[in-house]
Amino acid sequence: MVKIKLFFFFLILSLSVTAFSRAEVVSSLWQTQKSQHFIVYYQGASSSFVDELISKAEDYYNGIVEELGFRRFDFWSWENRAKIFLYNNTDDYQKETQREGWSGGVVYVNKRVIQTFIGQGSFFDSILPHEMTHIIFREFIGKNIALPLWIDEGIACSQEKSNLASRMRLARELVSQNKYIALSEISKLSSLGDSIKPDVFYAEAASLIVFLIHEEGQSGFLDFSRLLRDGTDWQKALFKVYHFTSLEDMEEKWKEFLLK
């Protein structure tokens, strides 16, 4: 289960508009339920499941925009609602999305679409807020802004509920045993190659963002995001808002935060 989750997180961020047309073509087969910020498309899910999904998704939406400082920007209302396609099972999901067996869901940032399937234990607690955060953050800063992968994934992981505590625990272990990836190294990654263990990467990315949010709160994170949106280089934006003098300086402060 853990493996499925990690591989899933490894692959879900799709900033390009690719291969979503299949689901749209068959959308007449779907039943829908709508709320202020979401349209859920489903086939076999029970209405109580869909009710729960919508209620949690609305709660997460409010929690995420609050924590990231984006409260005043209501991106998803009414005609801009996000769409969640809920397949009945992993077979239907794979057939329609052409995804691998270990994929638990996919997010299309440009289309504000999440595709996933029912019956996954971590769906409500972690997959759903993780995916939503990817969309919300990228809608705010812009899809074409180049960032190291740890920023996008760290922000998404920081909003997970059930997974975050174990990610923070692992990050503390890595730092205390001096086994973490140096910030200058992790910042070179725009995708995960074979040499990086996904669990190490995600733990470190999550803890870096939790550290930033702790340092300057929502308003600091909003300032940082605004600078990114306006085209400031990510390092300059970090140094300006958080007053780091270098990546090494930031790394030292992040380690102190984790070990205190």
Ligand SMILES: [Zn+2]
């Ligand atoms: Zn992700």
